[in-house]
Amino acid sequence: MAILVTGGAGYIGSHTVVELLNADQQVIIVDNLSNANVNALERIETITGKACVFYQGSVLNKALLHKIFTDHPIESVIHFAGLKAVGESVIKPLQYYETNVTGTIILCQVMAEHNVKQLVFSSSATVYGIPEGLPIREDFSTGATNPYGQSKLMVEQLLRDLQVADNQWNIAVLRYFNPVGAHQSGLIGEDPADIPNNLMPFICQVAVGNIPELKIFGNDYLTPDGTGIRDYIHVVDLAQGHLQALQKLSEQPGIVTYNLGTGRGYSVIEIIKAFELVSGKQIPYRFAPRRDGDLAAYFADASLAYEELDWQPLHTLESMVESSWLWQSKNPNGYND
Ligand SMILES: NC(=O)c1ccc[n+]([C@@H]2O[C@H](COP(=O)([O-])OP(=O)(O)OC[C@H]3O[C@@H](n4cnc5c(N)ncnc54)[C@H](O)[C@@H]3O)[C@@H](O)[C@H]2O)c1
Incomplete structure (x- = not known):
């Protein structure tokens, strides 16, 4: 089947x-x-x-x-x-x-x-x-x-x-x-056709020099460092x-x-710091006004999936960032390399 x-x-x-x-x-x-x-x-x-x-x-x-x-x-x-x-x-x-x-x-x-x-x-x-x-x-x-x-x-x-x-x-x-x-092989990953909409591919594009800097939308949220938190x-x-x-x-x-x-959220700044640590690259960024509709924090209660699917995420933030960087550094132009 x-x-x-x-x-x-x-x-x-x-x-x-x-x-x-x-x-x-x-x-x-x-x-x-x-x-x-x-x-x-x-x-x-x-x-x-x-x-x-x-x-x-x-x-x-x-x-x-x-x-x-x-x-x-x-x-x-x-x-x-x-x-x-x-x-x-x-x-x-x-x-x-x-x-x-x-x-x-x-x-x-x-x-x-x-x-x-x-x-x-x-x-x-x-x-x-x-x-x-x-x-x-x-x-x-x-x-x-x-x-x-x-x-x-x-x-x-x-x-x-x-x-x-x-x-x-x-x-x-x-x-x-x-x-x-991305997959640990660095052979497959996220390859946005256009300017990335999401944070991680955007950071990756800045790291390989395809985009000059990262714009962070909002640094005045009620979060520990003022930037938005996502799961x-x-x-x-x-x-x-x-x-x-x-x-x-x-x-x-x-x-x-x-x-x-x-079930655990990280702020934009936390992601950037983790990425810089793993890649050894500096990610230039500047703060821009909040975007309409964005919220300060957004994270799951994933306990139902843990209990009923017998599933649990195994990868740490470090591994998320490391694999994103491996994919992007091996394939600066995505699948066209
Ligand atoms: N990536 C995210 O952040 C995210 C978050 C929540 C939900 N999702 C959902 O998960 C799914 C997969 O997302 P992804 O990040 O892999 O996106 P993606 O764009 O990489 O994958 C979607 C795939 O569908 C194909 N496709 C688009 N229209 C099609 C059509 N009419 N017929 C056949 N194929 C078509 C595209 O070529 C692409 O390969 C989507 O439904 C998306 O809405 C994604």
Whole structure:
């Protein structure tokens, strides 16, 4: 039996495919490469010594999905494919809703037609909007402040409705906090096509000299050093969470929702200091005004995933920073090197 990984050539997808192949699973990837590089697939093969089947195409292409499900004995799906830049989603809402919401509807329709009803979905901590408190628990109220977050909430809701309508569906909704880091080989990692939206790839780009300095948005938050605190999680730990979620679905049917984070927050300044220590590079930065919608601190209560998935993040901050730097220093221009 095989696992279909949509968006499997992307950042989190590629790391999850490595873990799946290492666990002797057969993997089929569908990815339109809109935010990924085909070279990631060769690198996955180098790391694992195993190949996966790759289809270049969109989850919006129903005929292609039918072909994939017809040609392979797919048992479950991990659905990463989607657009993820919050700022861009405000400018291009229709594209975000089409890819993230319509893409999931089409995928689920084809899955149902082929009687494949086991799904792990990539959601995001952004669905908590302005959280009720800290640390953030799965039973907190949700509310999005941008089309990206709305699209994740819509998909979560439609998956719950789907499971109510047909209880043969087994679904894990995973709400990621801030994935960082890279595989220990330095062969795969985050390779933003444009100017990075997230802190760690931005720091990496400054460190290799592609960007002159880092702008820190806000140094007057009510945090120990005034900069924002986030819950960073190593991408390999995150990837492992997907394997545990699949295991859980095979043991306990229904729909489940888990935070995947470490439960520990680090400030922007703490990340910069850790990076400088590991890389020996100085990261020039300057402070800029807070950005609209940013919060002082955002971190998970991840105890439910610890208890119910038998999963725990194993990587430290040092290892998150070290692996990010290894990837970036070996590949200053990402997969184009
Ligand atoms: N990285 C984060 O900070 C973060 C946080 C929370 C949630 N997520 C979610 O996790 C998932 C994976 O994120 P990532 O960081 O690996 O992003 P990514 O952009 O690296 O991966 C997404 C992949 O989907 C592919 N894709 C996009 N549209 C597609 C389509 N229509 N059909 C097929 N493939 C398509 C892209 O080419 C890319 O390879 C996304 O759904 C994202 O919203 C990411």
